[in-house]
Amino acid sequence: MSDHHAKKQLGQHFLHDAAIIDRIVRAIDPRPGERIVEIGPGQGALTIPLLRRHGALTVIxxxxxxxxxxxxxxxxSxxxxxxxxxxxxxxxxxxARGSRMRLVGNLPYNISSPILFHALDxxxxxxxxxxxxxxxxxxxxxxxxxxKVYGRLSVMLQAFAQVTPLFDVPPGAFRPPPKVDSAVVRVVPRAPGSIGVHDARLFAEVVKAAFSQRRKTLRNALAPLADADTLRACGVDPGARAEDVAVPRFVALGNALAQRRSGTMTRG
Incomplete structure (x- = not known):
């Protein structure tokens, strides 16, 4: 498949480093009977060793x-x-066909965040x-x-999944080499009972508003959604900035606002 030229508009960079590929397969550690789905197989650098190790694979x-x-x-193969x-x-x-599948892939960098959120849905x-x-x-x-890099993506992912960076990958491991370093990450969705977010849409609205203007205090950034007393009741300092607030505090705030909204709707 080496005659295929990477398409810049699709964010294609094809992995070719055998040592990196082997390290990824070992990190995945596929077991018999598992349903494995690869996103963006490209020229099959990861597909072939996964197939040889596992015997069956679905690719998108x-x-x-x-x-x-x-x-x-x-x-x-x-x-x-x-x-x-x-x-x-x-x-x-x-x-997934009634089972819980395992997703793998070298994601197109231009749409990586939307793919992550689509998967979490x-x-x-x-x-x-x-x-x-x-x-x-x-x-x-x-x-x-x-x-400095803690932000909306950090909070939204960590609220619903455990995120573990595994190892870095240099540009030379790809054809053509990207202009940035890459990394392999493991994301494990949390069990539904351990997430604690009551209203996912409202939670996302709170997080987006909090980080929309990072230099603002939460008292100002969240003014349309919550007053200072509500923030304090949830363990959030109104004078703090979003980057200083832990994920559980955002969850507590989102839940408090969801409870208030449901109470208002019930009374109405």
Missing amino acids: EFDRDLLPGLARIDAE GALEVVNADVLTVDFTQL HAGAIADMHFMLQKEVVDRMAAEPGS
């Missing part, structure tokens, strides 16, 4: 020009199911995710309060 590939090469992999679609339109719950059907992403994005995903 948007680029039609890559399909003939994937068909050859199917004939040579194992049972490969190819879904030709934009991953953001794929119903992961349906694709189907978290009940996903056991875990192992993704290659831009290192800067992985740093933001796993950042802790007080960090």
